[in-house]
Amino acid sequence: MCRRSCVQFGVLMSVDEVIAATMLWVERSVVGLNLCPFAESPYRSGRVRFVVSEKRSKAALLRELHSELRLLAAADPMQCETTLLIHPWVLTDFMEYNSFLKVCDASVASLGLEGEVQVASFHPQYQFHESQPQDIENYTNRSPYPMLHLLREASVERAVAAVADTDEIFLRNMRTLRALGHEGWERLWRD
Numbered sequence: 001m002c003r004r005s006c007v008q009f010g011v012l013m014s015v016d017e018v019i020a021a022t023m024l025w026v027e028r029s030v031v032g033l034n035l036c037p038f039a040e041s042p043y044r045s046g047r048v049r050f051v052v053s054e055k056r057s058k059a060a061l062l063r064e065l066h067s068e069l070r071l072l073a074a075a076d077p078m079q080c081e082t083t084l085l086i087h088p089w090v091l092t093d094f095m096e097y098n099s100f101l102k103v104c105d106a107s108v109a110s111l112g113l114e115g116e117v118q119v120a121s122f123h124p125q126y127q128f129h130e131s132q133p134q135d136i137e138n139y140t141n142r143s144p145y146p147m148l149h150l151l152r153e154a155s156v157e158r159a160v161a162a163v164a165d166t167d168e169i170f171l172r173n174m175r176t177l178r179a180l181g182h183e184g185w186e187r188l189w190r191d
Helices: 015-031 041-044 058-074 092-110 136-141 152-161 166-188
Strands: 005-008 009-016 048-053 082-086 117-122 148-152
Touching: 005 015, 005 082, 009 015, 015 041, 015 048, 015 082, 058 082, 058 092, 058 117, 058 148, 117 152, 136 166
Parallel strands: 048 082
Antiparallel strands: 005 009, 082 148, 117 148
């Protein structure tokens, strides 16, 4: 992983800073608010791989995605359960990012990894279908940087089997964010 400094949104940042911001988001939001009840165990046990892509084009990111998909599929799940492929310098526009997700799904299929690996989506401008840009519910999937979350299907299946009603997770997350509100969300990030 490169340790160069890069500029995004007019701010100079290093790969380590991108990872630190992402880890803080996982700790305070994903795990802290229990938005994903399956995230804490892999995160606390160090089985989440954080990869910062320094690619500047969709084509280059796609090649890196292919490598990361293969790597995750081949890795021992006790060492690497899941991967966050963070790409701060490409697909920063949510609509462009959202369109790219179809390419991600096609990549999983073309690599013969359907049923083995899937890609979930997180983006700073994430917006659910039929929601407004500033609806607080969108923040369940709003990350500090655009990222592709590579998940093992077996892990997802185990997690789903452990929960009586997976739809309830989504509904609970909506209730959590509504109760928190924008002010409460902002308070999460103040030190």
